[in-house]
Amino acid sequence: MSDEQTLPPQHQDQQPGQETEMRPQPLTIGEYYQAAGKLDGMTAIVTGADSGIGRAVAVHYAREGANVAVLYLNEVEDAERTRLEVQAAGGEALLFAGDAADGEFCRRVIEAVIEKWGRVDVLVNNAGEQHPQQRLEDISEEQWEQTFRTNIFAMFQLTKAVLPHLRPGASIINTSSVTAYKGNPTLLDYSSTKGAITSFTRSLALNLAKRAIRVNAVAPGPIWTPLIPSTFDAEKVSHFGAETPLGHPGQPADVAPAYVYLASADSAYVSGQVLHVNGGIVVNG
Template identity: 50%
Template structure:
């Protein structure tokens, strides 16, 4: 019978195996030429508008709820490179946890895009005043309201004050959070668990439910999720649980509010240099915070805030709702 040219011969397979061994020898030689057989380690990735701090950071541990003025180095929030273009012109935004961290950076960029901003915060008066001054420096109005988002009465008051004093409510940013690690599951107390859930889930629910009746078509809700809500964290079981819940809440609420013309999305950050983590982790861990990301550093708040502008502005994201946007420094 004539030979089938598609059938590999011993010569063909021998050549293929020889080629594989040749490639293997080249890689083996390359590995032997490098320390531990690995490529030379590179520093943290720096491709932003300015050089961002990278580990190791000063060892520090701050009392809850964490105050931005006490953190070293100071988180970067003012985004001096960001040029406003009226993406939120004439709108009113309410940002919970707006005194510091991501909330402060979001408030500043919202103001630069033309929004008046209301800030809800727990007890960090000095930080809240700094944020208020930063928003007003952008030429916009800012009001600050002290209270606990875990309490329905405060959420109702915060929304009512925003509408009364700023003339409406177009964007709600649910951002306030509580996070404390628990290395052993058995050590996670009911008080700890309850505090996390009441702040991170009840707070978002209460604030959204109070805000929606005041929102018009074109309004937006932006929730702060977390990479822990996607991947989980063995030391942050309660926190991971709430952040996963926030992601589900975002998707479910987005479908519920489509008929009202209100978009609902979430940002899911990885490690970000804010008061949340230096007040949560032990000093040694804080020193290396963010070092395990592919970029080998944590994000700065001003690197996360543009995502909130994008999701809040109907100019940018009119066809986006129910989405979770991870910003985690690479996979």
């Protein structure tokens, strides 16, 4: 590869993408990560957990002592791999395939999790999709609505379903994006949803403060997940992350520890905040 090329050129024709088809495979957990039982006995729900950041969060949580409900759309092979990795890390996993923007699906998930483990301590709203277009006029109403449905409506539905079961000390963590802060000329609808997620996070944190439920977000920069080859053409993928100060894309393993921090007692005095894991991009947000 050239100095500016960060990845082998590749493309997948369908979203959600498949992690099993990616080369190189994303790194789920870092070689030097040291678990410390920060989530012992907890139960977490993670959306978009079949691959990418969601899988890495699920595996890190299992390493820290949590059981994990893995929500995904239809990526069965990837989701089964997440189950195996969670189990290998010492946790139990429940898999749920469906649309998190469907309120009835969310209610069924919560009922099953409560029946299995009797509690929910952490909700990670992570599922997302993006579809680049060169001009605003090229974005159809259907695309605009679908992106909002997946990226922010699902957060509303699942959070609403789980709230009656969250106790003081529980944590909600939403996945925002660097695009919410610096924009993106070809991801207008996606960036808009990420801005909404940041505002939702801050407002919900204020709303739930008296119930001692913390709400925070993580805003990743360019991270090597199935969303990338299923979104961009092979040429753009080959230079993915090169524009960051660190000069390369991050791995899911680089992001997941931020979710561990926000789920654990280490962040007991942190709410309404956004952690930026983006390769050195300064956004002052």
